[in-house]
Amino acid sequence: MFANYSHQKDSPLLVWLQERDAFLREFIRLEGRDDATALCPTPDCPMPAAFRCPQCFDTRLFCQDCIVANHTANPFHQVERWNSRFFDRCSLRSLGLRIQLGHPLGQACHKPAPAFGDGFVVITSHGVVCISLDFCDCTSAIPRELQLLRARLFPATTVDPRTAATFELLRLFQLLTFGSKVSGFEFYQSLVRLTNNLGEPVPDRYTAFMRIVREWRHIRLLKRAGRGHSTSGVLGTAEGECAVLCPACPQPGKNLPSDWQDTPDSKRWIYALFLAIDANFRLKRLSASNDVRDPGLNRGYAYFVEERKYKDFLASHTAVMNSVEPSTCNNYDAVKLASLRGGKGTTASGVGTIECSRHDMKRPVSVGDLQLGERYVWGYLNMDYLYFSSVRNHSSLDLVVSYDIACQWSTNLARRSTSYPPDLVAAANSHLSTRYLVPKFHLYAHRNDCQINYSFNLTPNVGRTDGESPERGWAAMNPVASSTKEMGPGSRRDTLDDHFGDYNWRKIISFHSTLLRRIQEAVPMRSDHVGDFLTLSTSLPAETTLAFSKLIWDWETGASTNNPYEAKLEVVSATKVRLALAQEDTAALAQEGNMAVHESISASVLISQGLDLQEQIARLQVDIQALGSAATDHQRTLALERQNRLLRRISTWQAVQELYMPGVTAVRRRTNSSPSGDISQCSIILPSDVLTQIPFDVRLAEYEWRLRHGLAFDYLAEVRRQLLVLSSMYQSKDRYSRGQAHNTRSVMLIKNVQARIVFAKTKYTMNRAALVVLSDFLGKEGWQSSLKVLADEDVRSLKGGDDASSSEGRRTLSWIWMTAMPSGAEVTETMNEALRIEWCKSRARAQRWQEECVLLQEEMRRVIQFHQSTANQWLTRANEAETEGARAYAWRQQAVRETLLTMCRETWKDVGQFVEMGEGAVKAGQPLIECCDRVRP
Template identity: 45%
Template sequence: MKQWLENDRQNFLKEFLRMEGYGLEVQTACGICGERRHEYQCTDCFNGQRLCLECMRGSHTSHPLHKIEKWNGMFMERISLKKLGVRIQLNHIPSERCFNPKRAFNDDFVIIDSHGMHEVALDFCECERAPSHSIQLLRARLYPATGTYPKTAATFKVLRQFHLLSFESKCSGYEFYNSIVRLTDNTGSLSRVRYVEFMRMVRQWRHLKMLKRTARGHDPRGIEATKPGQCALLCPACPQPGINLPPGWESAPSDRMWLYTLFIAIDANFRLQRKRVSSDERDPGLGNGWAFFVDETPYKDYLVQNWDHKQDRSTCMSHDAVDKPDREARGLAASGAGTIDCARHDFKRPNGVGDLQLGERYINMDYLFFSSLQGSKLKTLVVSYDIACQWHKNIFTRMKSFPSEMQLSESVKYIAFLVPKFHLPAHIEDCMLQFSFNLTKGVGRTDGEAPERGWASINPVAQSTKEMGPGSRRDTLDDHFNDWNWKKIIAFGERMLSKIQEAVPARSEHRQLLKEFEASVPPSIIKEWTTAVNNWENDASQPSPFKSKTKSISEREARLQLAAEAAKEVMSGPNYDHMSHPSVMIANGLQLEDDQRRLATDIADLGQHPTTKQLTEILERSNLLRRKIGIWTDEQILHMPQAAPERMKHSRKASPDGVTPTKVTNMPLFLPSALSKIANVDKALCAFEWKLREGQAYDALEEMRHVLRLRTHMYKHKDRFSQGVKANTRSNVAIVQATARINRSAEKYRAARAALASLAPGLELEHPMWEYALRKLEQDDIRGLSEGLYGDSEGRRKPSWIWMTYGVIPDDGDDPALNEALRIEWCRARARAKRWDEEVQLLQEEMQRILAFLDWQAEWWERQGVSAFSLDAATMRGMTAYAHRQASLRRELRDRFSMTWRNIPTFLQWDDSVSTPT
């Protein structure tokens, strides 16, 4: 760029200006005939040479929409080919001459193309065999704005261009049309005289393309024979009975039936709103219920009949979709949209989309759920929904209110209701175990978040669709959903390869981790744990092996235990009337240490300009804490005389002149853990501090986990519902307060663990494995259950160890808390290994289904090419050619995918040396 600025910028600008002129004076001859004066130039032709009038007309009979400029003696001005005498001649058979021609002249016809709007002189053929004017335009690849006496048309090219542009950039029709207007005349002299016509053509174009691509033009019964959902592109990787499943799949053994599971995901989007514009009577859909949106009439009838149905309140967290389903929809005809997606491959499912009228109510989502599964013959289903723990209750009772054809088939033998992985941390602990994808067998590495990825693509369209009428909006969204599905289909080759390249090494890694874990545990214990987890997986009513049943000891419980021991000593030992028991002294020291941390944090939070009130409050707290420490120090010396000389040394070092006192937050307390390495401290005192520090560490971890869960919920709530400065500020303040609590808990834990590490060498611990349960806390470890490290992929993300610590360090040789911690850790390691193993198997099965689906679809298209029609030969040839082209496209995709996946069997062999998880 620097080189261009220095060497080329000036020259490029000169060339731009040179093009505005007439050219060299000596070059006055026409660029074609070389005889007449060249006054005309085409800005759309490649070389842009100057021509005379006759040559310009002659060379543009096949390019009547090019832009022409004429030299007026001063500058080049725009002039249309119509003014130069060029007329567009339409033949009813473009490749043949029209004998005995009769013409209908239209000198005010407007054609819209990608270069602008053109007023043209158009001649329609009026011979006896001539078709209607609209058909003549279509055969010239001009789309008419109306079928009766059209005066406006758009080129196929510009409609195709806008069609693709709307998919990729989410450009609205209004914006695109304005760009066409400005290309025509950028002075603002043109009005929106053809905007309505253009949008009508766009909508019809979308609809016809959908019908064409789903072979609805090949049906002898006609377009009206289209069945619900027939125009929606199906997912080739999902199990489709009779299409891509192996023969006899219905009788597959139970250990393989899970491979034929249909994974679906439910969600609602409140950005896909629609204002109260138009109505179904004034703006009906062109194909109601033919693609993704459900048929409006039965859907609305069902809603009217069940509108007064009351939902039970949530027994989990306060989910607004459950407790407040009737969210405000003022001024809106649709408050959003609900969808049913393929949970593993992110496809929108046929007849799985519908408008929401007043929030996310069960009656809406139930209808979409059963509509999407209508006619399914599969035996196993996995249903993902962010409120599945509440929604699945009484689902089969509610199903009875639907027509028999919409109810689930009797072939369905098993349904698992789960919560998407990202949404799960906002639920209570029982839900995290019962509705977890990570802990449920037969789901692989499915995350259930497919709708969220789809929303990211469709949300930019909401800005234009919210202003549309109901029919236009449904047609537009159907078109975008079909394009989304098509892009997923053509990306399957690289996408599935990438997934299996990730899954196989991860399976090997987690298998090895499980083997290393089991090597340190007696086989009898592994057998016991395996039985427990298998029982729970087969029957959810059995006790969950992932749930802790032993409560960790708390600091309060430790103090109570020590107080009881002190009371026993008072009864049988020396008299402590003149002072408190040593354990109480140490407990008070821990409290003072915590007060110091809190005061230091509050001082740091004051900012650069604290108020007088804040300074006064901090000063009073500092003075009070200093007095408490002084009183406690006098008592400490009686039990720990070793602390006095160390305190004196510190005082001299901190204040050599004896004037500047040490800050109260920095005053050392010299507890046993601080003196154990430099002085001979009574082991009884060390043991007292050990027990208190242990409880303190567990308390800090529990508080940290609790607040992290709250913060995760706050982030989710902020992202979904906080709009505007006021709401975002309120959410940010709550998140900052939660983060401060998390940091205080982390500091408390680190101090407790450092003290434990200092005390451990001097104590005879029966179970020195305390470091396994209370590990070193790094900053990266302080994260929510669903949070991974920066750069971690979803499949490789592992929970921080703080979520896997249960139980306490045992006091004797047989401690149930330690056994429970090991059991839960083993269950989670086993679940990770199992899910990766299932993912590899699912991916292999899905790749086979994709190839089988494309083979089936190619044969299906070839059958459409020989349908029994009584049409003219030219139309039949076109229909046959299109069917064969579609069949060839599917086979090309199949061959491309097969080539991309050709080395996968070899890639899988290297993993055979790793044992299968138990």
């Protein structure tokens, strides 16, 4: 049976297939007593052995008294009893095990108080277990709920508790919800089946279990935030204090230099805070329960804003809600409808959030429920509150805010904020310098003006930030939507707070590797794009780059409103393109018809005319092939007459060629390249074709080399020109073509232009191949650096949209645009504008990657300082703690931060040297790459 898998004989699964019988036998063996002894293996115990525990590592059989004694420290295991035929389950409670709380294990209580006659239910990782539990009622006894907690049992209530869950189970469930997003109901039902899979009654403690989970999460949240070490207790918790902060973001007092506020303008951008705004309409909540029946426990301590303040704000600003702001960009009705879909029967249509956009972490008090979408038609009220709530907890100098509708939302933000509470907007309106941008993926849905003015790629001092971090975060949160949509409002907010905190923590523990990967990518990309920009600048005339540099510097410094990235020329219409193509065809035919071959021809003219004839043959063959089988008689007649005229000229030229190249007739005869009735059988033999076959004057080869060298540049220029025409055609088609007739005509014109590009590329390749042969013969060197091999992937436009293989920030320019260009006829007004825009974009790409390297280094420094600061904070708490438990926990948290600190330092120890490698290396505060420092402002 394994014959077909002989080539995979080392596969572990295929090897295991041969051991299935042995595995099956062992599984069956475990169902019986096998070689177990008849008597209890405990020394001096003469009782028969009939009990075993599947959860214990010890698989031996014990007597009833010994199995109970062995489980004093493991009272929640479910043992099995041999009933003379097979093992069936039984509880330790039924065997007489009782659990005593309030005293060390094995110490008797003077006044034990049974919990309940029908047993105490404990939810464990082994199932739902009913036990016999005794509380301590001695005079020094602590409250019963504290007795349970000290036994690592979390009570379902503090009033006569009858149910509890083990800490082990709660940790397991919390991690499972983070990883697999399993719901509490599904998890509890799994425990029920683990307890009894026959459908027999199991104590129903699902409601109690979910209440325990909420309280467990809340206490753990407060514990991790250090509230157990504060004298003010839980009620002294400040808003957002329990959130897991981003170590890489600027956190004043934690990871910024003491004099960071005095940073000069040239360097202060590295301390900017990058925020991203977005909403998730999958995280709905159905109209179940209310805040009175199901209040939140966190109360604004973590990521969700304090609910009462939030609702009071929404209710008190009806004037803003009822004011419609007209859209000046593309209509977002589709977005509005998407946000409202499924809104029937929901109290919250989704969740809005503000988070750090460079590291994809939720920010404190920056999340809130949405009602009827993001209030698009009512003044963006929800998102305004969340934004100002987030900014209020930060004191940075600069903000970079990204939002998919930033062009609309930010327009009247200042006006709207005048009606908001002063304590909410004071921080944002007092000292912050804010720039508003649109995330890169969402930007293409906006108008052209927005794509220029709100672009991360074209905005200085933002690095390679894309603003799309919320989308990545929502992808991780969406699976929890199914379990939270039917929760009460408080339970849902607390649950999402817990998930957000875990998401942030997972980001933190992976910073050492994620930031390293980013800088390992950024340094080579910086070198490539800086090199491309300098090469492009060198290929242009000096006066051109000087003009471009002054234009973009004036725009960036605010000295001019003339946007260098904006196309000023009108898109060429299809009619104009069609006219231009017809005029070119007419000029080509006229040149062919007027070509005279004089009897007294010089050697240079002979080679020049031979090259012209080669082109005419190639053009005629393309035109004949384009006619196809459906050509009319008139079309075939015109093509035949054109062919005959060309054959006669070739015959005349070849007669003159024999004077300069004796023996060429024999070569023609051998290759069947003499003029005949079929132009496809005719070829022009030039010196490059017969360098070693016949003798001729070496000056002919020199003439051919010089002419072909010029022709190669001409065909390269033609490729560039036609690529610009093709870009205009695509823009014209997208803007003007409507209906099948117009689109069909546009497609035909595009195919025509593409055919011209293919022809020019083919002719360039043929000329270059001849140049290679001639250069070896003549000893020519250095020319190949300008005239490279033209591959298909090199034939791409200046326009970013034509290169769909990469994003704008990663796009590289083809070498054909970086070859030196003349400042004459080729650089037309259209090409000059295209070159200006691409030069500016190439400069922007180079600078964004330079900025990214600077920002990543700064973020690495901030992460290290943040971990050190947090470790010192926990050390202070340990020194001030009054109990051993408080000191132990603080020291453990200090050790955690020091471990993360060590991981980061070890991982990044060589980053400084690595960043200095390659082209374009700069440090914070130094000017980025330029090519014309003479006009730098």
